[in-house]
Amino acid sequence: MPSTWRTILAVPEPALPAGHNGRISAPSKTTSHHHNHMRLALFQPDIAQNTGTMLRLAACLGISVDLIEPCGFVWSEAKLRRAGLDYLDHVDLRRHTSWAAFQRDRDPTRLVLLTTKGDVALPHFKFRADDTVMVGRESAGVPDKVHEAADARVVIPMRPGLRSLNVALAAAIAVAEALRQTGQWPQLVEQPVEQEVEVAP
Numbered sequence: 001m002p003s004t005w006r007t008i009l010a011v012p013e014p015a016l017p018a019g020h021n022g023r024i025s026a027p028s029k030t031t032s033h034h035h036n037h038m039r040l041a042l043f044q045p046d047i048a049q050n051t052g053t054m055l056r057l058a059a060c061l062g063i064s065v066d067l068i069e070p071c072g073f074v075w076s077e078a079k080l081r082r083a084g085l086d087y088l089d090h091v092d093l094r095r096h097t098s099w100a101a102f103q104r105d106r107d108p109t110r111l112v113l114l115t116t117k118g119d120v121a122l123p124h125f126k127f128r129a130d131d132t133v134m135v136g137r138e139s140a141g142v143p144d145k146v147h148e149a150a151d152a153r154v155v156i157p158m159r160p161g162l163r164s165l166n167v168a169l170a171a172a173i174a175v176a177e178a179l180r181q182t183g184q185w186p187q188l189v190e191q192p193v194e195q196e197v198e199v200a201p
């Protein structure tokens with residue numbers, strides 16, 4: 001048994017049996033191009049930096065993204081790369097030209113809207129593995145028709161008197177909870193590292 005180990009990120013594996021410590025002995029696949037079933041939908045985002053942050057979140061956690069346009073900024077790979085660095089290459093991203101196009105093309109899974117006007121609090125909401133978690137625009141949330149189309153409207157509880165969280169932080173909090181509940185966090189994998197050779201003095 002090698003004496004030193006290094007921890008790397010690997011693809012999500014199916015939920016582990018009770019009592020398993022969450023570590024598996026060797027990665028079966030490489031990291032970047034595998035995605036679990038959870039999706040994050042961005043409704044007409046206004047701010048490129050927030051969008052880049054959410055694309056990076058999705059890349060790192062293995063979540064696919066639906067971008068519902070028009071965006072409030074000119075879509076520029078260069079701009080997004082500045083915010084999301086090279087993570088853009090690792091995101092499974094579907095762009096939709098409108099809300100109607102998204103509605104037409106999306107998979108028939110649940111749409112879970114994150115909204116400050118939600119009727120169920122995040123800690124009480126039961127996610128499914130293939131939910132699409134949607135966030136609204138920084139400036140205006142989502143219009144009524146989107147509220148009406150949502151299968152669930154979830155609020156992240158906050159202290160009274162404060163308006164809202166940054167959209168990317170709201171996405172991260174909810175997605176983390178959704179992955180936890182559905183056992184879809186990428187697994188930490190322990191991998192043997194070549195033992196260093198000691199050089200004689």
Ligand SMILES: C[S@@+](CC[C@H](N)C(=O)[O-])C[C@H]1O[C@@H](n2cnc3c(N)ncnc32)[C@H](O)[C@@H]1O
Binds near residue numbers: 135138
């Ligand atoms: C800055 S907020 C939008 C605030 C907007 N003025 C409104 O009335 O909806 C941008 C998005 O972040 C998400 N968000 C922010 N805080 C939230 C919270 N406490 N609970 C759920 N979603 C939240 C929602 O998806 C929201 O549409």
